[in-house]
Amino acid sequence: MPKVIVVTSGKGGVGKTTTSASFSSGLALRGNKTVVIDFDVGLRNLDLIMGCERRVVYDIINVINGEVSLKQALIKDKNCDNLYILPASQTRDKDALNLEGVEKILNELKESFDCIVCDSPAGIESGAFMAMYFADEALVVTNPEVSSVRDSDRILGILAAKSKRAVEGLEPVKEHLLVTRYDPNRVEAGEMLSVTDIQEILRIPLLGVIPESESILQASNSGTPAIHLEKSDVAEAYRDVVARFMGEEVAMRFVTPEKKGFFKRLLGGL
Amino acid sequence: MSMISGLLEYLRGNEKKTASIAKERLQIILAHERAGRGAATPDYMPALREELLAVIAKYIHVDRDLIKVQLEKHGEYDVLEVNITLPESIRN
Numbered sequence: 001m002p003k004v005i006v007v008t009s010g011k012g013g014v015g016k017t018t019t020s021a022s023f024s025s026g027l028a029l030r031g032n033k034t035v036v037i038d039f040d041v042g043l044r045n046l047d048l049i050m051g052c053e054r055r056v057v058y059d060i061i062n063v064i065n066g067e068v069s070l071k072q073a074l075i076k077d078k079n080c081d082n083l084y085i086l087p088a089s090q091t092r093d094k095d096a097l098n099l100e101g102v103e104k105i106l107n108e109l110k111e112s113f114d115c116i117v118c119d120s121p122a123g124i125e126s127g128a129f130m131a132m133y134f135a136d137e138a139l140v141v142t143n144p145e146v147s148s149v150r151d152s153d154r155i156l157g158i159l160a161a162k163s164k165r166a167v168e169g170l171e172p173v174k175e176h177l178l179v180t181r182y183d184p185n186r187v188e189a190g191e192m193l194s195v196t197d198i199q200e201i202l203r204i205p206l207l208g209v210i211p212e213s214e215s216i217l218q219a220s221n222s223g224t225p226a227i228h229l230e231k232s233d234v235a236e237a238y239r240d241v242v243a244r245f246m247g248e249e250v251a252m253r254f255v256t257p258e259k260k261g262f263f264k265r266l267l268g269g270l
Numbered sequence: 271m272s273m274i275s276g277l278l279e280y281l282r283g284n285e286k287k288t289a290s291i292a293k294e295r296l297q298i299i300l301a302h303e304r305a306g307r308g309a310a311t312p313d314y315m316p317a318l319r320e321e322l323l324a325v326i327a328k329y330i331h332v333d334r335d336l337i338k339v340q341l342e343k344h345g346e347y348d349v350l351e352v353n354i355t356l357p358e359s360i361r362n
Contacts, residue, residue, distance in 0.1 A: 145292075146292050146295060146296055149296055150296060150299065150300065150303075153300050153303070153304070154303070157303075157304070157307050161307075187289070189287075190287025190288065190289045190290065191287065191288055191289060192289055193289050193292050193293060193296075194289070197289070197292075197293045200293075201293065201296050201297060201300060
C-alpha cells in the first residue's frame with residue numbers, strides 16, 4: 001500500500017523542508033519509489049533545497065487546473081533514481097489549492113509510487129491543511145524550544161480532529177516525533193529541553209533526533225539534501241530516521257554529549 | 271526569600287535551570303489548551319470567572335493575574351480549579 005506522509009510542525013523555520021528533502025531522498029535510496037510534494041504555494045523552497053530550481057517548468061497548480069499532466073510537472077531528482085519532486089507554484093495565490101485537486105493528484109501518484117511525502121507550509125491555514133488532510137502518517141518536526149513544542153501540540157490536535165482519517169473515523173494518522181536542531185551539550189547544562197521532556201509533553205513516539213549542525217547550511221547552500229553529505233552527523237541521523245521509519249530497530253544517537261578525549265579537552269578548554 | 275536561604279540556595283547550586291522552567295510552562299499551557307480543544311469549555315465559564323474575581327477582590331487585594339480559574343478533565347470528573355496566589359503581605 002502506498003503511504004502518504006506529511007512533514008509538518010506548525011511553526012516555521014524548524015526544518016520541515018530540510019527534513020522533507022532528506023527523508024524523501026533516504027526513502028528513495030532504500031528502493032522506495034518516492035515523490036516529494038511542496039505544498040508551500042507562493043513561498044516554494046523545496047526546489048532550492050533539492051537543487052532542482054532551474055528545472056522547474058510546471059507546478060502543482062498547473063496540474064490541479066488541468067493545464068498539464070502530472071507527468072509533465074514531475075521533476076526527476078539528480079541524486080536518486082527513485083525520487084521525483086512536484087514543486088509548488090511560486091506565483092499563484094495559496095487559495096489555488098483545493099482538496100479535490102489534491103486528492104486527484106495523490107490518487108494518481110499512488111498508482112506508481114510507494115511513498116508520497118508532503119512538505120507542509122508553516123502555520124495552520126489552508127496550505128498546511130491540504131498537506132495533512134490525506135496523510136496516513138505524520139512526521140512532526142519539533143525544535144527543543146517552547147514555541148515549537150506548543151505549535152507541534154496544536155498540529156497534533158488538528159491531525160487528530162480534522163484529517164481525513166479523523167473525519168471519516170478511520171484508524172488515526174500515525175504520528176512520529178522528529179526533534180531537530182538538538183544540542184546535547186546545552187541539554188546537559190540544563191539550558192535546553194531534552195528529548196525525554198519533549199516526548200513526555202507531546203506524548204507521541206520518537207522517530208529520531210537530528211543534531212544542530214553547521215552542515216545543514218552547507219547542504220542548502222549547494223542544493224544537496226543533507227542526507228547525502230559525507231562524514232556528517234546530520235546525514236547519519238537522517239539515515240537512522242529512515243531506517244526506523246521502515247521498521248528497523250536502530251538505537252538513538254546524538255542524544256548525549258560527545259565525550260571529549262584528553263587532547264580535545266587540552267586544546268578546546270574545559 | 272531571606273538572605274540566608276538565598277545564600278544557601280546559591281551555594282547548593284539549586285538555581286532552577288531554564289530547561290525545567292520551559293517544561294513546566296509548557297505542561298501548564300498545553301493542559302489548558304488541550305482542555306479547550308476537546309469538549310468546548312462551558313459558556314458560563316467567563317462569567318463565573320469574572321464573578322469569582324469580583325468577590326475575591328472585595329476582601330483581598332490581589333493581582334488579577336494571580337487568580338486562575340480553570341476547568342480540567344480528570345478521567346470521569348471535571349474539576350473546577352480556583353487558584354489564588356496571595357500577596358506576600360497577607361501571607362506573613
